[in-house]
Amino acid sequence: MTLLLAGAAAYGADRPFPAPTKRGTMTPAPFPEIVIDGKLRRLSPGARIWNQDNLIEMATAIRGSNLAVNYTENFQGDIDRVWLLTPEEARVPVAKQINTLQQ
Template sequence: MRHFYDEMGLQMRHRPLLFLFLAAQFLLPALAADRPFPPVAKRGTMSSAPHPQIVIEGRQRQLAPGARIWNEDNLIQLPASIDVRGVPVNYTEDADGAIDRVWMLTPEEARQPLRQQTNTNLR
């Protein structure tokens, strides 16, 4: 007599792998660490402007070539596709003063002081 799982193509030896996969789907988000920011990061608010410009703290600033912007979910956004007003951000500047990295903050991150979010091992 064949087992029900054999008929579905799921053999008994694959069940532990399936269990591990399902457990990982639920446990990995809970293990996600806070985003570490470099010690040179600054805090401000960001609004959109025509690319390659960006408005930080009400002042129009230049985005560096290859600038990266991470949204609240820590996914990279294309600078030209962002349409926001007054979003709290952490950002860094390159040697020429252009904005090279921007992290849009979650409400929880925005409530934390910047110095608690920085990691001295980053640049």
């Protein structure tokens, strides 16, 4: 277990993200919508949002604006996964956070 944690730290990411991950800034909007990079976007049915502690967060409970996030889109262009980033994660380019083993 210790080796796994050390390996993740060596890559500079505690949370590996899937290959199609994008980076943006998010502001909550009336559910099921959110604003990403100034554009009104729709959350997909069953969308998941993880907070900075990697716990599931309800979309209606998120407060703040211009939150640094990583996110993915489904094949229809809706947002299906969102990760609220810590300041440390936000400083690392998204390309270095992607888990190439997870496709």
